[in-house]
Amino acid sequence: MRVDLTETMGPSPTVVRSSDFAEAMSVLANGVVMVTSWVDGRPWGITVSAFTSVSAEPPTVLVSLWSDTASARALQEVGSFGVSILGRHHRAAARHGSRRGASKFLERFADRNGRGRSPSVAGALAHLDCDVTEQVQVADHTIFIGRVRNVRTADGEPLVYFRRAYRALAPYAKPSTRRRTPCLSS
Numbered sequence: 001m002r003v004d005l006t007e008t009m010g011p012s013p014t015v016v017r018s019s020d021f022a023e024a025m026s027v028l029a030n031g032v033v034m035v036t037s038w039v040d041g042r043p044w045g046i047t048v049s050a051f052t053s054v055s056a057e058p059p060t061v062l063v064s065l066w067s068d069t070a071s072a073r074a075l076q077e078v079g080s081f082g083v084s085i086l087g088r089h090h091r092a093a094a095r096h097g098s099r100r101g102a103s104k105f106l107e108r109f110a111d112r113n114g115r116g117r118s119p120s121v122a123g124a125l126a127h128l129d130c131d132v133t134e135q136v137q138v139a140d141h142t143i144f145i146g147r148v149r150n151v152r153t154a155d156g157e158p159l160v161y162f163r164r165a166y167r168a169l170a171p172y173a174k175p176s177t178r179r180r181t182p183c184l185s186s
């Protein structure tokens with residue numbers, strides 16, 4: 001039987017504007033991490049939300065970095081990186097690590113007693129030391145796949161990024177006080 005693909009595939013694809021795409025992504029609440037490395041022998045950290053766990057066995061993560069940055073080049077050169085998962089008290093560190101065009105040396109926020117192979121942010125909720133096992137170039141970003149070699153964890157509440165602003169978690173509101181969920185519009 002012949003299938004009419006034009007019908008099953010729906011209307012022809014339209015070009016999505018990057019500003020619309022960014023707007024849609026801004027409503028996905030993310031945790032915030034600092035991806036760390038070494039630059040000229042000094043600790044370096046960039047603020048990142050595109051971080052995720054890939055596999056537990058073996059422990060594997062990925063981070064996606066804009067390719068044309070000193071941070072991405074550092075990961076490529078060093079061949080390893082750290083991930084510090086930020087707490088709600090880390091807004092200043094997050095701002096420091098996301099300043100466009102600025103150096104991202106981390107001494108001010110680094111854990112001076114950190115024993116890991118990668119620099120870590122003092123007071124991070126968790127820190128992972130990773131070796132780069134693969135790099136995948138996608139559009140203008142490089143996805144670094146990292147094998148986790150060491151982890152440390154601590155207590156605390158997370159830093160959250162939502163609608164282009166830093167937030168802290170709040171207790172879930174009781175159903176009676178919640179407003180009706182508005183419909184999505186396109």
Ligand SMILES: Cc1cc2nc3c(=O)[nH]c(=O)nc-3n(C[C@H](O)[C@H](O)[C@H](O)COP(=O)(O)O)c2cc1C
Pocket residue numbers: 032046047048049050051064065066068069070071097098099100101102161
């Ligand atoms: C909350 C937040 C999350 C970010 N997530 C990423 C990310 O996942 N990947 C990335 O390359 N840049 C991310 N950025 C932007 C970088 O922190 C940084 O500003 C950008 O790469 C420019 O760095 P450069 O000036 O060293 O080139 C994020 C910024 C903020 C504020």
